[in-house]
Amino acid sequence: MNRTCMWLLGYLGVALLGAPLGYAAEIQLPANQRFAAEKTSETPDFQRHVVPLLGRLGCNSRSCHGSFQGRGGLRLSLFGYDFKMDHSALTSKSSNGNQNRIDRDKPDQSLIIQKPSFQIDHEGGERFRVDSWEHHLFRRWIESGARGVDQPRELSHLEIEPSEVVFDRRSAPVQLKVIAVWNNDDREDVTPLCRFRTNNDAIVTVDDNGVLTSTGRGDTHVIAFYDNGVRAVPVMRPISSDGTPQQQEKSATTPIDRFILAKLDKLGITASKLCTDAEFLRRASIDITGTLPTPQEVDDFLSDNSPEKRTRKIEELLDRTAYAAWWANKLCDFTGCNPSQQAELGQETSVQWYMWIYARLQDNLPYDELVGRIVLSTSRGESQTYNDYARQMSSYFRDENPDDFSQRPTMPHYWTRRSMEEPEQAAQAFAHNFLGIRLQCAQCHKHPFAPWTQHDFQEFSRFFESIEFGVRPEERETYQQMARKVGLNVRGDNGSPIRNDVLRHAKEGRTIPWRELYISERTEPESLSLLRSGQVQLGPNNDPREPIMEWMTAPDNPWFARAFVNRVWAGYFHKGIIDPPDDLTPANPPSHPKLLDWLTSEFIHHDYDMRWLHREIVSSEAYQRSWNPSENNHHDRHNFSRMIPRRLPAEVVYDSIKQTLASDENLDEVRNDLTRRAIGHLSMRLAGTYAMQVFGKPDRAVNCDCERDNQPTLLQSVFLQNDPLVEQRLDNSDWLVEIAERESSNSTPVSTQELVRQAWMRALNRPPTNAETKRALKHIQTTGAVTEGLRDLLWALINTKEFVLIH
């Protein structure tokens, strides 16, 4: 791989995310003071004052003039930041053409003063009073010439005081103060020019002036927005009413728990106790391997008295192939592997994609390298001719002795799917897949909750322009010849997708013409910004993906490793440290920033070792807590003080029902033959089937982690209670057949009570209580045959919440 062709001009860092408070320069007083008096000599600045004030007053919001249709004839850029458009809108004539929106000679006659101050009718009502500071500021801007901005100035960052707010029951409201720090080190108190938002109004409310009022116990953030700056302030009010400080941090057994317990101490929340061994085994088996433990495994684990048994079990689970199989599913979620979006042969290529990742997880290839082999992939190896390439691709499909796609060093399908054709779509998908950020808003307007502007989005999209999938101009002739030989009908120069009729030739061992992924020449060198944290020079022959990969894996990249660490965390808990896990914006801050920082830097430090990350998380007490609440953590949803029950993922429901009903003899095969498992090779074949849809397996058609839907629904209950698929599985249960055979052959009879115990061990992975056994036996007595009673029992167990939830 050619990595020599890049010039990274160094990183600016992400200053907008935060910088230490400093007082290098004098801070300009807030605008509401400076413009309080009618007469002032100051000329308000369009970017620094006028547009933020329009935002603060709600003028450029979606329901008002920020709407794409405008309102009352006036349209402003949504959430500001298109200074040219806003300036020309404000300085043009009104839509009916009779009146100037601004009148430099008689500023008070300007529509943009008369309407919002409600001197004449305004659908948006009164936005400010006559003679208020807002009025003075707008008037002063108009009379001083109503100038716009040619080149927007760069905001360095926002500072907020206080940097954290802790309320108690009697606390008075708290005024926030927001300082804008510009790149030239100008500082201004912009509190009256900010928009504020609370992330949970049941804990704190914030008014337009930045005054916080405590409304309930718990913790959340208040966010301030100004220019393209976003800054969050943590706000909390402890839970415990008696005010005694908790001392749980001291008892932390792992680094993760230190961070979690420190925050629980601060909040006065008592953590739940550790879960039982049976709960742990079931939970960890499902979360690590997507597989229920066997009855034998449960017995062995429960009777093991070693204090190290959980640690050993974690290690054992991470070494199983099912770990690689289940987490390959998750990585396919994150990277968007979708049969219907593939360039050709959707089913086959998505299986190749899955298997390729599966093989890498089995080898525990470091995450950065795994991603590098996807991101930097090309169809052809460095010195491979087109003929060799076509032969190699065809060989993966040969019926006899096919080559193994997953042995390829790189995996090009990521780039060749149809949803990556447009650079803008590729940019959105890429940012979501590997950075956990949602750029889509910035395609049409300034991102309302992140610093991204349309310009940032456009520059980032331009990286993806030269990634091509088709036929290289110099190979057209070879391609056409090959196409004619196998009867592939080609329209245009860029080749055609392979369909089944042509694939037949490859199956029979012939070479068919494949399109390829390659980088086309840029017409001229250019300098592009990587989401404002690095400027890249691209020469005509540079692969634009190389500087991106370099940038992502630089240790100070704020998203790449963090997004993955957070997503893996979210796979083990009901939510991420940042949640939703694919929305890394400063307006959606982490619940435990130091924990996330630590996990991220240690993950990098451990060379992106994924097994290390899993082990670290599963070994924590936070992960091993009971779902049973403590005396005061009933309402805690995001501090990980107890395990919140989650539904089994779609694939796991499917496999678990099968496993529960399998005979003792077939049990190992049902679990370990990955070619027949929904979490394994069947993953892509089952995509879109009824059971998968009902239980929310994602289509991976859109850029959102939320596509995997784990909410319970009516149809899931209908499915579990009475779907023919479940009914057939119950009717054909090998285990029940085995029991029936043993009964009729009169060989060593197994007591019904033991069978009842087995049923529990199979479905719920724990022995039943005495009461449960009694109830089950009572039911079995009412049915004719033991197998009939057991069938009912298995049906009931599969329908319990305990079965379908991870708890």
Add this chain to the structure above:
Amino acid sequence: MSMNHSRRHALKIGALGSSLCLSQFLRANAIQKQPDSERSAILVFLGGGPSHQDTFDLKPQAPAEYRGQFRPIQTAASGIQICEHLPKLAQRADQYALIRGISHSLADHGLGTRYLMTGNLPTPVVNYPMYGSVVSREFPSAEDVPSFVSIDRPVEGPGYLGAEYGPLSTGEKPRYGQPFRVRGITLDGTMTIDKYQSRTQLLQDLDSAFAGYEELDDSVRGFDRFSDQAYQIISSPRARNAFDLTLEADREVDRFGRHEFGQSMLLTTRLVEAGVRFVTVLLEGWDTHRDNFNTLGRDLLPNLDQSLSALFDRLREKGLIESTSVLVTGEFGRTPKVNKNSGRDHWARAMCSLMAGGDVEPGQVIGGTDNKAAGPIGDGFSPDDLAASFFANIGIDPQKEYEANVGRPITLIRNGSPITGLLR
């Protein structure tokens, strides 16, 4: 965003009502309509793309290779003509409206269907919800009947609204004289109501792991709620009877027709009568690349004519036509010129849909196509407009916003508005 315009605004609605934009008007309107909670809707999806110029938009003056083999006939609505193979629907032309000149550019079954079923141009960034999912979210049905049923498979899904609003799919179509089973509802094989109830009794006693803490977590609470509802639907006579076509008199079965279309439509009306809010009924076979005229003339059109007419009659007899919105549409039209196989190929520039029930002003044609039925006269209507009209007729504001799972609010139908004159 909170605007302090409430007082002024209220004044304006009275004094200057005409200056209200449509969305505000509909919102105000919807508020008055909400209490009418008995609304339901039917989508008859003619999958494959029915030929518009051989059904409801004939061009008898066009050259033979365009106009095809069918003749138009007069209908009960003056000035409206439709295909000769739709005589019953012609007699009932005063009960529905035809929308001609609907036009788009996605002549692919998958994309076209997605567009027509959601009213939003498909994109890889957002999964838009299908009509029925929106309706079942806005007007959930009673506990013992499902809100949204699809005969036989779902056509598009709940999209950003989430799996909770997906349809219950019957899994198969009812066929006359054969037992009809509904996936998940019918009790199969040796299963009886008694046995099912004894199982659920056992389940109730064993499902105690979260006893005392049921209210704590959404997933626990959700499963309890849905498990109960599933039990009610599976065991209640109301839902079971709705799906049981053997309860219909022979005369009624004959009225709808003993063919697949007829039986599916009969099931559709039974479901609406039982309180299901939205029924999608999939009538397939319209992708007539070859032998277009025989396929339509002998089979599809007579069956559609009979079953759709019976549906209208039955809804009227049951007094449900006022509260039930019906949309009949495919995903696109077909090529103006007949091809060498006597077929017509995909054509998205022009298509035709039918709407009835609710507030539809019946007995009219809105819009039109040029003399070869190749494109709309003027701008025509978009699938977005059609969707906005359908939603408005159901009583759902097409401008309504949902907090979608993509991190921003999404307008239900962003680029369309109800077709002027279609609704009363």
